[in-house]
Amino acid sequence: MPAPIDFHFDFSSPYGYLGAELIEALVSRHGRSVNWRPMLLGVIFRETGGAPLTEVPMKGAYSLHDFARSARFHGVPFRMPSRFPIPAQAPSRIVLALRDTDPALAARVVKALYRAYFVDDRDIADPEVAASVAGQAGADAAAARAAVDDPAAKDALKREVAQAIAAGVFGSPFVIADGEAFWGVDRFPQLDRWLATGGF
Numbered sequence: 001m002p003a004p005i006d007f008h009f010d011f012s013s014p015y016g017y018l019g020a021e022l023i024e025a026l027v028s029r030h031g032r033s034v035n036w037r038p039m040l041l042g043v044i045f046r047e048t049g050g051a052p053l054t055e056v057p058m059k060g061a062y063s064l065h066d067f068a069r070s071a072r073f074h075g076v077p078f079r080m081p082s083r084f085p086i087p088a089q090a091p092s093r094i095v096l097a098l099r100d101t102d103p104a105l106a107a108r109v110v111k112a113l114y115r116a117y118f119v120d121d122r123d124i125a126d127p128e129v130a131a132s133v134a135g136q137a138g139a140d141a142a143a144a145r146a147a148v149d150d151p152a153a154k155d156a157l158k159r160e161v162a163q164a165i166a167a168g169v170f171g172s173p174f175v176i177a178d179g180e181a182f183w184g185v186d187r188f189p190q191l192d193r194w195l196a197t198g199g200f
Helices: 014-028 041-048 059-074 089-099 103-118 127-136 141-149 151-166 185-197
Strands: 005-009 034-038 174-177 180-183
Touching: 005 014, 014 034, 014 059, 014 103, 014 174, 014 185, 034 089, 034 103, 034 151, 041 151, 089 103, 089 127, 089 141, 089 151, 103 127, 127 141, 141 151, 174 185, 180 185
Parallel strands: 005 034
Antiparallel strands: 005 174, 174 180
16 A cells, blocks of 8 residues: 655644645545644744744735635635744644544544634634644544643654654645655645656
């Protein structure tokens, strides 16, 4: 069976949200699945000297316009959250606690958390909110809340970030398919062809 593709993302990333809404349909056409890999852009920005797009002169106003335009283009509901960006530790730890035992549930929780933030303007950085959203998506809410403070989940997230940096991940979403890297939703057509042809 073909290996899953790695989908690296930060819950504070609008483009990561759009990618999360689109990635499964894209890769399933090629008999592939998604390995959901939450990471923390703040840590990666410290490595790379990067910054959130909204904080970069000139790019900030453009990006705010483009987030909404890109969502409309892809038919994905979107509302810019009132608090942005947010630290993504709580939702990321919840997903990692689920991923290895129930990947399908982890995928549902990823999308539910993203929608809670980028559609319903819920502050998923708050552990109570993140756990509630996970519960509404079918997870055990109490276990999800416990995962936020679980040293094992904290260590798992640190490993994810370290592995992302080692793999050259510098943005969200960042897809790696069979060793080939694709950064951003705008590269999804290239990813689609790559998976169809094995390269070009």
